[in-house]
Amino acid sequence: MQSLRMIEDWPVPNAATAVVRGADGAVLGEHGPRERLFPLASVTKLLTSYAVLVAVEEGVFELDDPAGPAGSTIRHLLAHTSGLAFDEHRTMAEPGNRRLYSNAGFDVLADTLTKAAGINFAQYAAEAVFEPLGMRATLINTAHRSPAGAGGLSTLADLIRFAAELQAPTLLDPSTVRAATREVAYPGLSGVLPGFGHRRPNDWGLGFEIRGEKSPHWTGTANSPETFGHFGQSGTFLWVDPVGGVACVALTDRDFGPWAAEVWPQFNDAVLAELRG
16 A cells, blocks of 8 residues: 555654554555554553453443442543543542543553452453454553553554454454444543544543544544544554444654644545545
């Protein structure tokens, strides 16, 4: 895919890599280092969310079990509606009333899973998600960093496997993945989409951002409203467009900023245009 060569012009210090995968399992295009380890930042939230959903299906806890502030549940934490502040364990709203994007909420999720399962969250994620999918290089370091973002490291090769799982689930029931990625949790709530400002509504599933009608957005203008995924402050993103039957991953070594808000949508539109001929 010639569109993937656009990453060569991105203003990154050393490395950028990208891949496009079809719903039929075929890698449609790939450009850049496959095995280089990149910090994921908030793309880690997708991995954390998937581990939490596995725990729900395994009976470790239930989505509506209490967790976090009074009145909050696992579901609220996944959907960024627990009321917790961005990076502080401070309650700023009643659960379910506002879409407050919260790293602190994902810290609580990891702690809750650790206590309920009786093993460290990082170990649970590895055994429940990474090892079964063959994601040998991926890890979430919770010893000194957050499962919300700073602790996640992975490679293009591993995230291809994770994208494949999102397109054709093997670890979770497909209905669980559909609910997490295609159904808006607490519809109609507004809130800030980090890096892009206030959005009304700010649609989110269970750990997965749902594109909806947000504009501007880090995906392309040609991405369907059903597109779901996440981007990370470390200059990374992963999205799946179930309407187009395609997934895309990009990893870089430059933090997100105005450069990414400019080139990512252009790149994503070029990818989709090439696929559509």
